[in-house]
Amino acid sequence: MDQTNPQLTALSEHLAKRRGAILKAWRDAAESDPVQTTVSSLTRAQFNDHIPPLLDAFELKLVARPGGVMAAAADAAKIREDVKHGLQRWQQGYRLGELMHEWGHLHRCLAGEIRRFTAANPEITRDTVGAAHDELISLISHGVNESAVEYGRLQQAEAAGHVRDLQQALSDVSAIEKRRALLIHQSVHDLRGNVQAVSTVADVMLESEGDQVERVEFAKLIQDGVGSVSTMLTELLSLARLEAGQEQRKLADFDAARALREFCLQTQVLAAERNLFLHTEGPSALMIEGDPGKLRRLVQNLVLNALKYTKEGGVTVSWGEEKEMWWLKVSDTGPGLLAGPGAPIAAGMKAATASARESDEKAAAAQGEATSVLPLAPGGAAKAAGWTQQAGEGIGLSIVKRLCEMLDASLELASSAETGTTFRVLFPRRYRAQQTNPSAEVRSQAD
Numbered sequence: 001m002d003q004t005n006p007q008l009t010a011l012s013e014h015l016a017k018r019r020g021a022i023l024k025a026w027r028d029a030a031e032s033d034p035v036q037t038t039v040s041s042l043t044r045a046q047f048n049d050h051i052p053p054l055l056d057a058f059e060l061k062l063v064a065r066p067g068g069v070m071a072a073a074a075d076a077a078k079i080r081e082d083v084k085h086g087l088q089r090w091q092q093g094y095r096l097g098e099l100m101h102e103w104g105h106l107h108r109c110l111a112g113e114i115r116r117f118t119a120a121n122p123e124i125t126r127d128t129v130g131a132a133h134d135e136l137i138s139l140i141s142h143g144v145n146e147s148a149v150e151y152g153r154l155q156q157a158e159a160a161g162h163v164r165d166l167q168q169a170l171s172d173v174s175a176i177e178k179r180r181a182l183l184i185h186q187s188v189h190d191l192r193g194n195v196q197a198v199s200t201v202a203d204v205m206l207e208s209e210g211d212q213v214e215r216v217e218f219a220k221l222i223q224d225g226v227g228s229v230s231t232m233l234t235e236l237l238s239l240a241r242l243e244a245g246q247e248q249r250k251l252a253d254f255d256a257a258r259a260l261r262e263f264c265l266q267t268q269v270l271a272a273e274r275n276l277f278l279h280t281e282g283p284s285a286l287m288i289e290g291d292p293g294k295l296r297r298l299v300q301n302l303v304l305n306a307l308k309y310t311k312e313g314g315v316t317v318s319w320g321e322e323k324e325m326w327w328l329k330v331s332d333t334g335p336g337l338l339a340g341p342g343a344p345i346a347a348g349m350k351a352a353t354a355s356a357r358e359s360d361e362k363a364a365a366a367q368g369e370a371t372s373v374l375p376l377a378p379g380g381a382a383k384a385a386g387w388t389q390q391a392g393e394g395i396g397l398s399i400v401k402r403l404c405e406m407l408d409a410s411l412e413l414a415s416s417a418e419t420g421t422t423f424r425v426l427f428p429r430r431y432r433a434q435q436t437n438p439s440a441e442v443r444s445q446a447d
Contacts, residue, residue, distance in 0.1 A: 007121075007128040012062040014117045015110070019055065022109050023048055029105040031432075036098045041325065041408045041428035049088050051106070054081040058110075058139050062132065082143045086150030092410040096151050100144060107140040249406050250291050251431055256326065257286040257319060263296055264303070264317050271307055277314030278307070286319060288326055289430045291407060295328075298403045301396050302330040302423050310334035310420070326429050331422040336415045 015022070027047055030039045039047060057077035064070035089099050114132050118124045241247055264280045271278035299317065306315045313333030320327055400423075404411045408428055415421040 005128065007124050008062045008131060010121070011114065011117055011124075011128070011132055012059040015055070015059055015062075015113060018113055018116075019052070022055070022113055023051070025109045025112070026051075026106050029109065030102055033101055033105065035101050037432070038092060038094050038098055038408045040432040041410075041426075042092065043323070043325075046092065046410070050081040050085040054078060054085065054139070054143070057081065058135065061135050061139075078139065078142055079146060082146035083150055085143070086147030087154075089147065090151060090154050091412070093405045093408055095405060096148065099147050099151070103140055103144050103147070106143075107136065110136055110139075247294075247406060250293065251289055252292060253287065253289050254292050255285055256288045256290065256295065256328075257282055257284060259292055259295060260299060260317060260319055260328070263299055267303060267307075270304075271314060274307060274310075276307060276310055276312075278303070279314065279316045280318070281316060282319035283321075286321060286326060288427070290427060294403050294407060298400055298407075298425065299328060299330065301400050301403075305396050306330055306332035306334060306421065313420070321429065324429055325426050327427070328425045329422060331420065333420040336417045336419075336421055 027039065027044075030036045030047075033039075054077075057074045060077075061071060061074040064074055086099070089102075094102075111133070114129070114136065118129055260282070261280055264278055268278055303315060303317060310332045311334070315330065315332045318329045318331070401411060403409075404425060408431070410426045412424040412426070413421070
């Protein structure tokens with residue numbers, strides 16, 4: 001039979017019976033940890049995440065014969081759930097330090113239960129206790145390792161998107177340079193090339209005797225070149241400040257519904273210029289605690305990005321509340337985000353949403369409730385006809401992700417060529433007071 005000694009079997013059964021108490025102690029420890037600021041914004045199902053299946057695998061490993069089929073199955077299950085847990089914590093806005101602390105709290109809670117069991121059963125041998133702790137150390141070390149690897153993989157995906165953005169910007173500048181050279185050759189034969197494209201075009205506009213059409217084209221080249229580079233540099237600076245921890249979370253009580261309506265009203269002109277609709281849906285008032293400025297930056301990135309890539313139809317901004325949370329949703333009828341510069345981070349967000357939905361569905365089924373995670377859109381490649389990818393998408397998504405981390409918000413994504421793209425951001429309605437807060441939290445008075 002593929003199992004170990006009866007004492008480890010008894011311990012495994014004890015841990016299974018104490019599952020609820022273990023998970024509660026784990027959450028209590030995390031909530032009392034000043035480093036873990038995201039915990040209070042999660043429901044019980046979201047916090048437990050893929051840990052219950054991971055504990056199932058741990059208990060199976062205790063009763064399995066070393067090297068046997070059951071042991072191998074348990075090890076495979078642990079790795080699978082570790083990766084999913086890391087992916088979902090990334091999606092929920094955890095910083096890596098928060099995740100590492102969380103694993104430490106779980107380790108202490110399980111070690112405490114092992115001590116409780118051995119104290120109540122003095123006949124347990126030292127070898128049995130040692131074997132149990134060996135498995136526990138293996139559980140936690142693998143969890144920490146796989147979670148850290150998953151975070152690293154997702155950071156590389158973000159970086160890949162940034163590289164594609166920069167390559168696209170370089171390609172655009174090169175195209176401008178080629179066109180500039182052609183125009184200079186056609187209109188001003190005695191001018192020599194200049195490596196600074198914008199400066200040279202400006203000189204030509206001043207000195208050229210070319211016709212008005214050429215001068216207008218020169219002006220447009222300056223406008224396009226400077227605008228594109230300036231926008232990208234601004235976004236890179238904003239992302240660098242967020243990643244360097246130079247931004248503060250300034251909390252205030254304000255009406256999120258009013259703030260969102262005002263932003264969308266101001267953005268209607270841009271939507272109309274592109275022959276797109278910009279609709280809003282949600283309650284007339286939604287009083288929350290949050291950072292009004294960072295909420296505006298977050299929705300601005302999502303909405304402007306959606307308007308930029310949507311060619312037909314438009315964008316819908318909606319909001320609402322559920323239990324202790326409130327949510328913001330931005331949906332478009334565009335080509336989807338699974339191609340182009342933003343594809344790497346978008347793919348990570350979509351996988352994280354699928355992982356979150358899987359664990360939420362299990363918890364919801366056990367409690368007889370409906371899942372609240374964003375429904376997944378059908379798969380599909382991005383539309384190619386008439387669609388030109390522009391630079392900045394990957395950087396914009398990274399900014400949104402960093403703002404979500406600062407606001408203890410989770411970010412969900414559903415995207416496909418058939419249905420367009422929907423982002424859903426879930427925020428806490430109130431923030432837990434902290435003695436020490438990595439977000440450098442500041443209280444302020446809303447306008």
